[in-house]
Amino acid sequence: MSDIILETQNLSRHFGALMAVDDVTLQFERSLVYAVLGPNGAGKTTLINLLSGEILPSGGSIRFKDQDITNLPANAISQLGIGRSFQKTNIFPNFTCFENCRLAAQSRMKGSFSFFKPALSYRQINQQAERALEMCGLSMRCHTLAQAMSYGEQRQLEIGMMLATGPELLLLDEPLAGMGADESLKVIELLRRLAKEHTLILIEHDMDAVFAVADRLAVMVNGRLLETGTVAEVRASKAVQEAYLGAEEEH
Numbered sequence: 462m463s464d465i466i467l468e469t470q471n472l473s474r475h476f477g478a479l480m481a482v483d484d485v486t487l488q489f490e491r492s493l494v495y496a497v498l499g500p501n502g503a504g505k506t507t508l509i510n511l512l513s514g515e516i517l518p519s520g521g522s523i524r525f526k527d528q529d530i531t532n533l534p535a536n537a538i539s540q541l542g543i544g545r546s547f548q549k550t551n552i553f554p555n556f557t558c559f560e561n562c563r564l565a566a567q568s569r570m571k572g573s574f575s576f577f578k579p580a581l582s583y584r585q586i587n588q589q590a591e592r593a594l595e596m597c598g599l600s601m602r603c604h605t606l607a608q609a610m611s612y613g614e615q616r617q618l619e620i621g622m623m624l625a626t627g628p629e630l631l632l633l634d635e636p637l638a639g640m641g642a643d644e645s646l647k648v649i650e651l652l653r654r655l656a657k658e659h660t661l662i663l664i665e666h667d668m669d670a671v672f673a674v675a676d677r678l679a680v681m682v683n684g685r686l687l688e689t690g691t692v693a694e695v696r697a698s699k700a701v702q703e704a705y706l707g708a709e710e711e712h
């Protein structure tokens with residue numbers, strides 16, 4: 462089996478005249494953790510949205526495990542095994558943690574909205590939801606309404622919902638955004654656990670977190686891929702030092 466789980470070829474997406482993602486060719490190796498870096502507006506979220514099928518590309522192609530997924534809708538891509546979390550929380554506040562995960566698990570099943578399903582598949586769905594809650598560290602909160610939890614726990618639940626879909630590859634858009642130091646540490650630990658069994662593509666501004674989990678970095682500026690490589694390679698890159706680190710200091 463190929464070591465490349467996901468690849469893009471000349472992937473582009475424009476919004477009017479703006480090239481949000483501009484001719485990005487990138488390969489992701491199975492089982493590694495990738496951090497996508499770049500200043501605000503660089504096109505990081507748009508790239509993730511393209512990979513997850515939230516939006517369609519204007520040009521180029523995407524392959525996942527040797528299958529062309531370029532124009533597949535988000536639900537089909539999720540069913541193939543690409544999970545994603547959002548920059549803003551995406552949970553149902555009036556549902557319990559378990560119910561949120563069960564809904565997510567159900568979305569992975571083909572024909573999930575049919576009324577008559579064999580009991581086994583419901584059992585499987587429940588087991589998958591339980592396992593996801595355990596993995597994301599929220600088993601104790603199983604029957605707690607999502608809205609009754611802290612912001613950090615809600616973000617954890619969101620990762621649990623993604624896990625409930627049984628993905629091989631996880632797309633995470635700023636999983637630490639808005640979290641306090643303690644919550645951040647918890648989620649960094651969670652990411653390290655997930656990294657043992659998944660390929661991760663992560664957008665994150667917290668460089669401590671990036672260095673703690675990432676095997677490879679991809680740096681974007683103005684929609685373009687500026688550099689990819691190991692942490693050491695990217696740190697040594699002149700292009701990155703000039704463009705990205707310069708922009709970073711302006712924050």
Ligand SMILES: Nc1ncnc2c1ncn2[C@@H]1O[C@H](COP(=O)(O)OP(=O)(O)O)[C@@H](O)[C@H]1O
Pocket residue numbers: 476479480481499500501502503504505506507508
């Ligand atoms: N739906 C959209 N419509 C118009 N412009 C958009 C849309 N989504 C993103 N953009 C623009 O595309 C560029 C890249 O945005 P984004 O991918 O969110 O950047 P990042 O996540 O790196 O901060 C920005 O200039 C942003 O304003």
Ligand SMILES: [Mg+2]
Pocket residue numbers: 505506507548
């Ligand atoms: Mg973003």
